[in-house]
Amino acid sequence: MERVLVGLKRVVDYNVRVRIRSDGSGVETDGVKMSINPFDEIALEEALRMKERGEANEVVVVSIGGSECQQQLRTGLAMGADRAILVETAESVNPLTGARIFLELIKREAAELVLLGKQAIDDDNNQTGQMLAALWGRPQATFASRIELNGSTAKVTREVDVGLETIEVDLPAVITTDLRLNEPRYVKLPDIMKAKKKPLDQIPVADLAVESAASITAVTFEPPEQRQKGIIVKDVAELVAALKDKGLV
Amino acid sequence: MSKILVIAEHDGSSLNLSTAKCIACATKLADAKIDVAVFAEDGTDIANEAAQLDSVSKVLLVDSPSNRYPLAAIIAPQLVAMADGYSHLLGPSTTFGKDLMPRVAALLGVNQISDVMTVLGTHKFKRPIYAGNAILTVEAPDDRPVVATVRTASFSAVGSGNSAIVEQVSLDADIPDHTRFVELQAGQSDRPDLQTATKVVSGGRALGSSENFDIIFKLADALGAGVGASRAAVDAGYVANEMQVGQTGKIIAPDLYIAIGISGAIQHLTGIKDAGTIVAINKDEDAPIFEVADLGIVGDLFQIVPELEKAIGS
Ligand SMILES: Cc1cc2nc3c(=O)[nH]c(=O)nc-3n(C[C@H](O)[C@H](O)[C@H](O)COP(=O)(O)OP(=O)(O)OC[C@H]3O[C@@H](n4cnc5c(N)ncnc54)[C@H](O)[C@@H]3O)c2cc1C
Ligand SMILES: Nc1ncnc2c1ncn2[C@@H]1O[C@H](COP(=O)(O)O)[C@@H](O)[C@H]1O
Numbered sequence: 216m217e218r219v220l221v222g223l224k225r226v227v228d229y230n231v232r233v234r235i236r237s238d239g240s241g242v243e244t245d246g247v248k249m250s251i252n253p254f255d256e257i258a259l260e261e262a263l264r265m266k267e268r269g270e271a272n273e274v275v276v277v278s279i280g281g282s283e284c285q286q287q288l289r290t291g292l293a294m295g296a297d298r299a300i301l302v303e304t305a306e307s308v309n310p311l312t313g314a315r316i317f318l319e320l321i322k323r324e325a326a327e328l329v330l331l332g333k334q335a336i337d338d339d340n341n342q343t344g345q346m347l348a349a350l351w352g353r354p355q356a357t358f359a360s361r362i363e364l365n366g367s368t369a370k371v372t373r374e375v376d377v378g379l380e381t382i383e384v385d386l387p388a389v390i391t392t393d394l395r396l397n398e399p400r401y402v403k404l405p406d407i408m409k410a411k412k413k414p415l416d417q418i419p420v421a422d423l424a425v426e427s428a429a430s431i432t433a434v435t436f437e438p439p440e441q442r443q444k445g446i447i448v449k450d451v452a453e454l455v456a457a458l459k460d461k462g463l464v
Numbered sequence: 465m466s467k468i469l470v471i472a473e474h475d476g477s478s479l480n481l482s483t484a485k486c487i488a489c490a491t492k493l494a495d496a497k498i499d500v501a502v503f504a505e506d507g508t509d510i511a512n513e514a515a516q517l518d519s520v521s522k523v524l525l526v527d528s529p530s531n532r533y534p535l536a537a538i539i540a541p542q543l544v545a546m547a548d549g550y551s552h553l554l555g556p557s558t559t560f561g562k563d564l565m566p567r568v569a570a571l572l573g574v575n576q577i578s579d580v581m582t583v584l585g586t587h588k589f590k591r592p593i594y595a596g597n598a599i600l601t602v603e604a605p606d607d608r609p610v611v612a613t614v615r616t617a618s619f620s621a622v623g624s625g626n627s628a629i630v631e632q633v634s635l636d637a638d639i640p641d642h643t644r645f646v647e648l649q650a651g652q653s654d655r656p657d658l659q660t661a662t663k664v665v666s667g668g669r670a671l672g673s674s675e676n677f678d679i680i681f682k683l684a685d686a687l688g689a690g691v692g693a694s695r696a697a698v699d700a701g702y703v704a705n706e707m708q709v710g711q712t713g714k715i716i717a718p719d720l721y722i723a724i725g726i727s728g729a730i731q732h733l734t735g736i737k738d739a740g741t742i743v744a745i746n747k748d749e750d751a752p753i754f755e756v757a758d759l760g761i762v763g764d765l766f767q768i769v770p771e772l773e774k775a776i777g778s
Contacts, residue, residue, distance in 0.1 A: 232730065233594045242598055310566070311575045339593050339711070340578050341562050345536065346570035354537055354643040357563045360705065370646065374705045375559040376659070376714070377475070381646040382535065388642075394712055395699060429608070431575050434601040439592070442737065445758035447749070451771045454743070457759050461741055463663070463720045464687065464776050 216327040218273045219262045220320060224252040225280055225287045226337040239435045251287045254332025257392040260399040261362060262330050263295045270364045273297045275324060279308050279316055285415060292410035293402040304420040311428035314346035319423045333358050333391040344391035354384035358393040466493040466586050471555040472502045472514050479513045481660050482556035484621035489614040490554055491519050492583035499524055501546060503539050505532040516624040523630045533645035534560050540567040545637040547572060550609060557613040569611035577602055577612040595711040596734035617717040617738050651704045658707065661690030663720040666709055669696035670725025670765060677702045680724060683773045694726045710735035725765045728753025
């Protein structure tokens with residue numbers, strides 16, 4: 216296939232313990248480490264392996280967001296993507312609008328496969344891939360832990376609640392990644408230098424003429440209820456006694 | 465009035481408990497009239513089971529060979545064909561619902577509310593974000609249908625004893641043939657289901673091998689508990705993927721949760737924050753799991769777990 220599109224969302228790094236701003240208006244992101252959404256790194260790794268196996272000619276990474284997303288796109292280029300597209304917008308986009316943007320890029324790029332993460336670990340929405348597949352009128356294979364391309368079809372094993380489900384989809388299609396699909400490669404220093412020369416297109420979102428979907432409005436952010444730290448018992452006998460007390464054994 | 469359509473989840477022969485939990489969420493909406501949609505092949509028994517759930521007005525059964533497997537691309541256009549007149553479409557936040565509902569939302573031209581944990585009004589809800597490290601109150605536009613998934617661990621299932629009517633429905637929808645079911649490898653286990661078990665024992669990376677994981681199973685059996693695992697234990701191949709508990713695994717709310725050789729990363733903790741009592745067994749007294757555990761014991765799991773199993777068995 217000629218071209219694979221991969222979504223790379225810039226998110227708060229998964230190791231950061233996020234804090235709510237004191238006025239409840241959002242999550243503190245000032246001075247916080249930002250990274251590629253971990254599921255998107257897995258999506259990119261999978262696309263790169265497809266290219267290495269000769270199943271895809273070009274891997275294009277896409278981010279929707281502010282100019283700071285160039286950082287994550289450059290990391291994607293350093294991992295091995297051929298080109299990057301930044302759809303520039305100052306405001307955060309909701310999943311349906313994001314899906315419409317991806318659909319417009321699919322048309323421009325004549326992409327045959329779109330690999331996205333199953334969810335972005337900031338909003339935990341888990342929607343964009345399914346929405347894109349719907350708007351495109353194409354198959355979706357979500358939560359992929361194995362992808363096998365066979366010419367015009369793909370066989371995808373999906374992590375579902377009861378185990379592993381395998382489906383076959385015709386291409387073009389949207390596939391979203393789960394954690395066990397692969398282990399993303401590390402970026403090497405020389406690759407970071409090389410990535411600086413790779414093309415990174417910046418497209419103002421207005422140029423795509425995509426209609427914004429009505430948002431679900433964020434009203435307030437609050438910290439979750441904290442569990443209280445309990446007690447440390449000295450041995451198994453004490454533990455069993457405490458559990459008996461609570462009627463749990 | 466809220467006219468709510470709940471999408472039933474089933475395995476081809478019986479209803480998943482997530483359906484009764486979605487209905488429980490629906491009952492929290494003011495003045496709710498609740499219908500349930502069942503997409504199945506030979507689905508009469510499933511539909512009858514749904515009709516017994518409390519608060520259900522009507523069950524709509526779409527019985528067709530193309531509904532044999534729960535494929536989102538096939539169910540979504542049918543659900544859209546059925547959606548007219550409903551103010552809310554609710555599905556469970558299980559892999560089934562997460563796959564299906566956003567596809568439906570996009571076809572209806574709306575964003576979805578993922579993982580509803582609290583109902584504040586007909587269009588106002590609370591949901592967790594950032595792996596449960598923040599709770600967001602959201603409001604959906606009131607001039608279009610609300611499509612949402614329900615965080616099942618936040619709701620107790622409605623009872624059964626009802627006898628709602630079951631209506632066979634035939635729909636005018638284009639069923640695509642671009643998506644085909646191949647196979648399902650379901651984990652076979654006589655143990656209580658992880659998502660509904662009242663007690664769960666989980667093991668982490670510290671178990672070291674699938675053979676060693678046996679001590680977790682033995683303890684679970686002594687307790688009559690379901691078995692879970694951390695991502696590290698699943699990634700290392702000690703146990704199957706469907707046993708993962710956490711942000712990207714299962715969100716559970718048992719009365720008793722025992723975490724063994726699990727450090728307590730935020731992604732793991734988000735899966736157990738609604739558990740009744742959390743017990744932690746870990747050799748590192750500074751492990752973050754102890755910050756949330758009601759009862760902790762510091763020491764070597766390979767010594768403690770067999771001892772605990774014996775103490776419970778006797
Ligand atoms: C996007 C994303 C999503 C994720 N989703 C999930 C998820 O859904 N669920 C999940 O669990 N993780 C998830 N993770 C991974 C998570 O961040 C942690 O890496 C993982 O939970 C660690 O597993 P663990 O506690 O078993 O291993 P470790 O963190 O390695 O902890 C092992 C623990 O065992 C203790 N130990 C070692 N030997 C012994 C002994 N002999 N006796 C007693 N104690 C011992 C150690 O002190 C340590 O605390 C996710 C990560 C990312 C990036
Ligand atoms: N702003 C964005 N830029 C690039 N990709 C995105 C963006 N938002 C969502 N995606 C993609 O869609 C996936 C699912 O996101 P979500 O539906 O928000 O959980 C992510 O893992 C990304 O691959």
